[in-house]
Amino acid sequence: MSFLIAQSLINGVILGTLYLMMAIGFTLVFGIMRIVNFAHGEFYMIGAFMALIGVTWLGLPYAATLALTVVFAVLLGALVERVVFRPFRSDELSGMIASLGLAMILQNGALIFFGPDPQAFPAMVSGVLRFGDLIIPKSRALTLGIGVVVLIGFYVLLMHTRFGRGLRALVQDQQVAALYGVRLEIMYPLGLGLGIALAAVAGALMAPLFGVSPFIGAAPLLKAFIVVILGGLGSIPGAALAALLLGLIESFTSSFVSASAADIVTFALVVAVLLIRPSGILGRGEA
Amino acid sequence: MSSDLSINGLSVNYGPVEALYDVSFDVPRGQIAALVGSNGAGKSTVLKTICGLVAPSGGEIRVGGEIVTPRPGDALKLGVAMSPEGRRLFPRLSVEENLLMGAYTVSDGAASRDMLSRVFGYFPRLKERRRQMAGSLSGGEQQMAAIGRALMAQPKLLLLDEPSLGIAPIIVAELGKIITEINRDLGMTVLLVEQNANMALSLAETGIVLETGRVTMSGSGRELLASPEIRAAYLGI
Numbered sequence: 001m002s003f004l005i006a007q008s009l010i011n012g013v014i015l016g017t018l019y020l021m022m023a024i025g026f027t028l029v030f031g032i033m034r035i036v037n038f039a040h041g042e043f044y045m046i047g048a049f050m051a052l053i054g055v056t057w058l059g060l061p062y063a064a065t066l067a068l069t070v071v072f073a074v075l076l077g078a079l080v081e082r083v084v085f086r087p088f089r090s091d092e093l094s095g096m097i098a099s100l101g102l103a104m105i106l107q108n109g110a111l112i113f114f115g116p117d118p119q120a121f122p123a124m125v126s127g128v129l130r131f132g133d134l135i136i137p138k139s140r141a142l143t144l145g146i147g148v149v150v151l152i153g154f155y156v157l158l159m160h161t162r163f164g165r166g167l168r169a170l171v172q173d174q175q176v177a178a179l180y181g182v183r184l185e186i187m188y189p190l191g192l193g194l195g196i197a198l199a200a201v202a203g204a205l206m207a208p209l210f211g212v213s214p215f216i217g218a219a220p221l222l223k224a225f226i227v228v229i230l231g232g233l234g235s236i237p238g239a240a241l242a243a244l245l246l247g248l249i250e251s252f253t254s255s256f257v258s259a260s261a262a263d264i265v266t267f268a269l270v271v272a273v274l275l276i277r278p279s280g281i282l283g284r285g286e287a
Numbered sequence: 288m289s290s291d292l293s294i295n296g297l298s299v300n301y302g303p304v305e306a307l308y309d310v311s312f313d314v315p316r317g318q319i320a321a322l323v324g325s326n327g328a329g330k331s332t333v334l335k336t337i338c339g340l341v342a343p344s345g346g347e348i349r350v351g352g353e354i355v356t357p358r359p360g361d362a363l364k365l366g367v368a369m370s371p372e373g374r375r376l377f378p379r380l381s382v383e384e385n386l387l388m389g390a391y392t393v394s395d396g397a398a399s400r401d402m403l404s405r406v407f408g409y410f411p412r413l414k415e416r417r418r419q420m421a422g423s424l425s426g427g428e429q430q431m432a433a434i435g436r437a438l439m440a441q442p443k444l445l446l447l448d449e450p451s452l453g454i455a456p457i458i459v460a461e462l463g464k465i466i467t468e469i470n471r472d473l474g475m476t477v478l479l480v481e482q483n484a485n486m487a488l489s490l491a492e493t494g495i496v497l498e499t500g501r502v503t504m505s506g507s508g509r510e511l512l513a514s515p516e517i518r519a520a521y522l523g524i
Binding site: 162165166168169172173175176177178179180181182183234 | 338340359360363368369371375377378379380384387388389391392436440
């Protein structure tokens with residue numbers, strides 16, 4: 001029993017890390033472009049496939065693959081900003097529709113290239129870590145560790161560097177940010193690229209645990225929505241709390257009840273938060 | 288006398304609406320100049336055009352002798368910083384982060400820290416509230432932060448758009464005093480745009496009156512304050 005609890009705890013925290021990465025990238029893209037990016041989950045899928053290509057096709061080490069995934073995702077994000085989103089900046093409805101189209105193109109593109117079957121991803125490390133009675137597979141510990149490092153790195157970049165300050169200023173008042181020398185033509189593609197890179201890294205990190213297929217993007221996108229609703233749009237502490245809560249609820253409910261019960265509990269929680277506190281657990285009144 | 292700002296035959300149209308027509312004036316280096324006029328006269332348009340937020344349809348703007356092109360950020364390179372109308376702070380950045388945004392393009396860190404302590408010297412209240420979100424400040428404090436942010440860019444020419452708007456008279460008087468100090472201590476040229484003609488003209492060495500997009504009068508601040516037309520039209524005396 002205590003083994004099951006510990007296992008659920010670890011799984012819940014890993015899921016929480018994944019959801020937080022998805023939610024922060026999603027919020028960043030929304031903040032910068034004012035576009036609800038329905039293609040966000042597909043970048044998770046692309047990240048997972050990139051990791052698969054890097055590790056099994058090219059035989060690269062996992063660390064190098066992750067680094068390449070980030071670089072590729074930022075470039076892809078910049079391209080998407082230029083080609084797909086830029087014409088719809090501040091046009092929320094058209095932008096949202098464009099992102100739906102993009103999601104379809106990416107998913108079907110992956111279907112053509114890789115086929116519909118789930119592909120196994122080789123384990124990066126084998127063996128377990130023991131802390132007394134607690135047993136953690138090393139692969140999960142690695143995923144969790146890298147995920148936390150990526151999140152902390154991202155937080156420091158956003159909150160404690162000149163670049164991050166410029167990006168946050170841009171989100172709040174584009175015109176005044178430009179007036180003080182924030183270069184929009186660089187910040188838009190780079191900001192979007194970073195948001196998308198977070199999704200891609202999440203995909204690459206989770207690939208060894210959950211496998212890879214063209215359809216894996218939908219669930220993380222949905223969870224990103226839920227985290228944003230629960231935590232409050234634009235609140236990073238709120239999102240962190242909500243992501244962790246969501247991960248733990250899911251993992252404990254599926255361990256002790258069933259996987260479908262986990263979805264029921266999650267959505268009940270969303271409904272409750274929307275009824276009782278529509279701005280989210282730690283959210284502000286306005287978006 | 289050399290001019291920091293020289294505007295020559297400037298015209299601006301918003302679609303079919305003529306916002307400025309053949310506006311010309313100079314602001315001599317090191318002076319405080321006031322651009323006054325009623326609501327909708329085009330005062331803010333002049334400042335926005337200098338900063339490249341609005342493209343002119345004719346005429347030219349020179350800062351320190353160089354022509355300014357209508358691109359945001361260009362004026363900044365020539366040493367122009369603006370505190371925009373309505374203050375426009377970044378509400379979810381702290382007061383200190385807002386000030387640092389003013390120095391976004393200043394690469395000299397030591398100079399920025401020096402200016403930050405000067406700004407805190409002028410506005411001690413900002414220092415007390417440096418960690419607070421800018422959106423939670425009072426109107427007067429926000430105006431101080433907006434002026435401070437513009438100072439952080441270490442400009443040669445400081446543009447202030449309606450600093451007295453929506454602010455208690457006692458704070459307006461304090462701001463006026465500090466603007467004079469800034470001009471004197473830092474040798475910054477200041478162009479002040481105001482509906483509050485009394486405050487602006489009493490600070491300014493040069494005054495320019497704008498009416499429906501045209502310059503109708505100019506002269507020293509004292510002259511304008513004494514002129515019967517100005518007194519009747521803007522001071523309600």
